Amino acid sequence: xxxxxxxxxxxxxxxxxxxxxxxxxxxxxxxxxxxxxxxxxxxxxxxxxxxxxxxxxxxxxxxxxxxxxxxxxxxxxxxxxxxxxxxxxxxxxxxxxxxxxxxxxxxxxxxxxxxxxxxxxxxxxxxxxxxxxxxxxxxxxxxxxxxxxxxxxxxxxxxxxxxxxxxxxxxxxxxxxxxxxxxxxxxxxxxxxxxxxxxxxxxxxxxxxxxxxxxxxxxxxxxxxxxxxxxxxxxxxxxxxxxxxxxxxxxxxxxxxxxxxxxxxxxxxxxxxxxxxxxxxxxxxxxxxxxxxxxxxxxxxxxxxxxxxxxxxxxxxxxxxxxxxxxxxxxxxxxxxxxxxxxxxxxxxxxxxxxxxxxxxxxxxxxxxxxxxxxxxxxxxxxxxxxxxxxxxxxxxxxxxxxxxxxx
Amino acid sequence: xxxxxxxxxxxxxxxxxxxxxxxxxxxxxxxxxxxxxxxxxxxxxxxxxxxxxxxxxxxxxxxxxxxxxxxxxxxxxxxxxxxxxxxxxxxxxxxxxxxxxxxxxxxxxxxxxxxxxxxxxxxxxxxxxxxxxxxxxxxxxxxxxxxxxxxxxxxxxxxxxxxxxxxxxxxxxxxxxxxxxxxxxxxxxxxxxxxxxxxxxxxxxxxxxxxxxxxxxxxxxxxxxxxxxxxxxxxxxxxxxxxxxxxxxxxxxxxxxxxxxxxxxxxxxxxxxxxxxxxxxxxxxxxxxxxxxxxxxxxxxxxxxxxxxxxxxxxxxxxxxxxxxxxxxxxxxxxxxxxxxxxxxxxxxxxxxxxxxxxxxxxxxxxxxxxxxxxxxxxxxxxxxxxxxxxxxxxxxxxxxxxxxxxx
DNA sequence: CAATACAGTTAGAATACTTGACAATACTAC
DNA sequence: GTAGTATTGTCAAGTATTCTAACTGTATTG
Numbered sequence: 001x002x003x004x005x006x007x008x009x010x011x012x013x014x015x016x017x018x019x020x021x022x023x024x025x026x027x028x029x030x031x032x033x034x035x036x037x038x039x040x041x042x043x044x045x046x047x048x049x050x051x052x053x054x055x056x057x058x059x060x061x062x063x064x065x066x067x068x069x070x071x072x073x074x075x076x077x078x079x080x081x082x083x084x085x086x087x088x089x090x091x092x093x094x095x096x097x098x099x100x101x102x103x104x105x106x107x108x109x110x111x112x113x114x115x116x117x118x119x120x121x122x123x124x125x126x127x128x129x130x131x132x133x134x135x136x137x138x139x140x141x142x143x144x145x146x147x148x149x150x151x152x153x154x155x156x157x158x159x160x161x162x163x164x165x166x167x168x169x170x171x172x173x174x175x176x177x178x179x180x181x182x183x184x185x186x187x188x189x190x191x192x193x194x195x196x197x198x199x200x201x202x203x204x205x206x207x208x209x210x211x212x213x214x215x216x217x218x219x220x221x222x223x224x225x226x227x228x229x230x231x232x233x234x235x236x237x238x239x240x241x242x243x244x245x246x247x248x249x250x251x252x253x254x255x256x257x258x259x260x261x262x263x264x265x266x267x268x269x270x271x272x273x274x275x276x277x278x279x280x281x282x283x284x285x286x287x288x289x290x291x292x293x294x295x296x297x298x299x300x301x302x303x304x305x306x307x308x309x310x311x312x313x314x315x316x317x318x319x320x321x322x323x324x325x326x327x328x329x330x331x332x333x334x335x336x337x338x339x340x341x342x343x344x345x346x347x348x349x350x351x352x353x354x355x356x357x358x359x360x361x362x363x364x365x366x367x368x369x370x371x372x373x374x375x376x377x378x379x380x381x382x383x384x385x386x387x388x389x390x391x392x393x394x395x396x397x398x399x400x401x402x403x404x405x406x407x408x
Numbered sequence: 409x410x411x412x413x414x415x416x417x418x419x420x421x422x423x424x425x426x427x428x429x430x431x432x433x434x435x436x437x438x439x440x441x442x443x444x445x446x447x448x449x450x451x452x453x454x455x456x457x458x459x460x461x462x463x464x465x466x467x468x469x470x471x472x473x474x475x476x477x478x479x480x481x482x483x484x485x486x487x488x489x490x491x492x493x494x495x496x497x498x499x500x501x502x503x504x505x506x507x508x509x510x511x512x513x514x515x516x517x518x519x520x521x522x523x524x525x526x527x528x529x530x531x532x533x534x535x536x537x538x539x540x541x542x543x544x545x546x547x548x549x550x551x552x553x554x555x556x557x558x559x560x561x562x563x564x565x566x567x568x569x570x571x572x573x574x575x576x577x578x579x580x581x582x583x584x585x586x587x588x589x590x591x592x593x594x595x596x597x598x599x600x601x602x603x604x605x606x607x608x609x610x611x612x613x614x615x616x617x618x619x620x621x622x623x624x625x626x627x628x629x630x631x632x633x634x635x636x637x638x639x640x641x642x643x644x645x646x647x648x649x650x651x652x653x654x655x656x657x658x659x660x661x662x663x664x665x666x667x668x669x670x671x672x673x674x675x676x677x678x679x680x681x682x683x684x685x686x687x688x689x690x691x692x693x694x695x696x697x698x699x700x701x702x703x704x705x706x707x708x709x710x711x712x713x714x715x716x717x718x719x720x721x722x723x724x725x726x727x728x729x730x731x732x733x734x735x736x737x738x739x740x741x742x743x744x745x746x747x748x749x750x751x752x753x754x755x756x757x758x759x760x761x762x763x764x765x766x767x768x769x770x771x772x773x774x775x776x777x778x779x780x781x782x783x784x785x786x787x788x789x790x791x792x793x794x795x796x797x798x799x800x801x802x803x804x805x806x807x808x809x810x811x812x813x814x815x816x
Numbered sequence: 817c818a819a820t821a822c823a824g825t826t827a828g829a830a831t832a833c834t835t836g837a838c839a840a841t842a843c844t845a846c
Numbered sequence: 847g848t849a850g851t852a853t854t855g856t857c858a859a860g861t862a863t864t865c866t867a868a869c870t871g872t873a874t875t876g
Contacts, residue, residue, distance in 0.1 A: 480853020
């Protein structure tokens with residue numbers, strides 16, 4: 001009689017189902033029918049109809065085209081409604097900065113990428129990120145208000161609750177800096193902060209080489225080396241957010257000195273920096289035998305130079321790449337035995353070299369890991385290329401934006 | 409008019425809640441009140457009452473004692489009703505065989521343990537297991553029908569669907585042998601087959617050192633070396649069931665020959681077999697300097713002999729143990745960087761040596777792994793001792809038995 | 817063109833939750 | 847002691863969500 005509560009008895013059930021429906025729709029870019037949803041989620045068609053009506057009403061979902069011909073009434077395929085907002089994916093790398101502007105169905109609208117130096121510290125770097133964000137919006141003729149959420153990737157271990165990196169090996173000055181709240185204040189929208197390798201895994205899982213894989217391992221070989229782990233389709237961060245920080249596992253007991261102070265770290269043997277260093281050394285020692293010696297000054301040689309020289313047949317460059325692949329293979333063998341992933345995707349700048357880099361990895365990894373674990377394992381290059389991480393950031397931003405719109 | 413369906417609309421909701429309630433009760437041996445359950449599960453007290461009534465009716469749960477005094481009506485604590493069935497946990501080790509008989513509230517009723525040799529192949533070994541099972545039942549004055557379910561642990565990678573081990577490094581003749589269905593036929597009850605290290609993790613998580621830890625890593629150092637990984641309280645098996653098979657990751661590139669054919673494997677450096685081998689070698693090289701030389705014949709020296717000698721102050725034995733710990737620490741450092749667990753529990757026969765073995769592990773692990781990941785990490789010995797695995801097997805068997813009784 | 821197959825919607829029933837009220841029980845303050 | 851308060855556990859009423867079953871719409875097939 002005096003009841004004025006309008007709260008449903010348990011909205012969690014409906015919300016949980018709505019969430020499953022929404023996720024299945026957004027990660028099936030080719031479209032799904034209501035009947036498909038019902039079958040895959042184990043719900044009745046009637047329930048799906050009801051949920052879809054909710055989603056149609058808030059214009060989160062739309063009917064796209066007719067489904068395939070099956071011998072019955074043709075289905076209407078559903079997809080995320082692209083209009084109604086935009087999100088940004090930011091990839092803060094050690095030596096580059098990339099931004100992606102995408103609509104709600106994850107289609108890239110605009111893109112910017114520039115060289116960068118993460119060592120200059122958070123204030124300067126984030127100011128630069130802010131500049132680029134605003135330029136991106138100008139180019140797309142949008143305002144900040146049009147951006148529903150932003151995903152950000154950084155090359156260090158992220159602690160979600162803190163919205164910061166903790167104890168990053170290659171981000172001097174960033175330790176405990178409140179990246180998330182800083183950007184939230186600048187842009188006045190929700191920010192998802194993640195490790196770059198984690199996001200690479202998410203990106204490749206959602207739209208790249210690892211689509212739908214249950215247990216996916218993404219290895220980022222850029223300036224540093226890191227791994228992102230997806231277990232049951234979810235980012236696995238570990239107890240303190242530093243799962244997958246493989247850059248500084250010891251590969252050779254008394255190997256070359258690493259920037260972290262230890263010796264024989266993976267990063268000191270197979271990272272972009274290490275490849276460049278070895279190339280410089282090779283040029284100085286026997287410059288005339290390699291095309292790399294044509295680069296002036298010697299100190300400006302980068303891992304990408306080594307990669308292109310290797311592709312052009314330079315034997316010295318090829319050997320450097322092969323050796324790096326070998327060392328990475330040792331580390332990957334460990335990962336295989338420990339994690340036993342269904343698929344390994346190699347991404348990051350150095351990985352774009354292709355098979356020249358992948359082959360030694362495959363060989364070295366399969367020699368040293370358990371037969372049963374390697375047999376059906378695919379090791380491939382990232383299909384999103386340099387966009388893996390930023391697309392992962394877009395996915396995370398979309399998660400926020402879509403859930404908000406669906407009021408979940 | 410013609411409706412005769414009595415099916416509930418969505419029993420999944422009730423079942424899912426019932427399952428949560430049941431799990432919370434069984435893993436809280438000290439008892440929980442209805443109000444506690446409501447708070448921890450986010451359900452109303454009324455809903456809990458209804459679910460508990462279901463469970464009381466089938467005599468799965470009973471009211472035990474009164475709860476603590478809080479200044480209000482005293483609560484009645486709930487616990488699993490111990491009567492109504494028994495389960496068995498079987499630990500098939502490389503060199504030992506252990507069986508545990510427990511009631512439904514996981515209290516051990518009877519126990520048998522004997523030396524064993526897994527190398528004699530599945531037929532002979534499983535016949536021995538069957539013998540012991542029947543003897544266990546005789547001692548407890550029970551019949552096979554009284555056993556609701558059996559959990560079995562084996563020292564190799566288990567593929568759940570197949571109910572068999574696939575590509576086991578130390579179980580010659582067992583590859584693809586249908587262990588699960590074989591035992592199911594013998595005993596006519598459901599069998600849960602798992603890897604021994606996985607079960608060790610489960611056992612310690614449920615009733616041992618790792619109670620309630622979200623991400624738990626259990627390392628079994630027995631005849632061989634293996635790891636069991638619990639992620640979010642669930643066994644993580646990886647894509648093909650061989651996650652955590654760390655016995656044959658390469659620690660020293662051109663190290664000592666391992667039984668698997670490779671060189672420098674962890675197992676060849678830190679396993680029980682390796683420890684025994686080194687002790688024999690030490691006795692032959694400089695026998696008079698160590699108490700181990702009193703053991704005759706030299707070839708019968710086991711890792712346990714080395715352990716007790718070390719405890720008694722024998723320097724040679726201590727050095728062997730310390731070095732093994734060092735190598736294990738290297739592997740654990742890798743695991744920490746990759747998995748970043750909240751806690752590491754060291755179990756298995758060798759681990760019972762205690763701090764003499766744990767200290768070098770801790771030192772070596774923390775030297776080589778990421779600061780942020782080690783800071784709050786506890787590395788401890790298994791509190792269930794040699795029962796870790798068989799208690800884990802009991803837990804798995806109980807999962808089957810309890811869910812069956814609750815018709816879940 | 818009827819039969820069949822599949823997609824999507826609607827109506828009615830059943831369920832399992834919620835809220836709010838109440839009884840039972842124990843502590844606390846006067 | 848006795849009233850007041852806090853907490854537990856149960857009951858009754860209300861409602862959302864689901865399911866089943868039947869129905870409509872659309873396409874293929876013989």
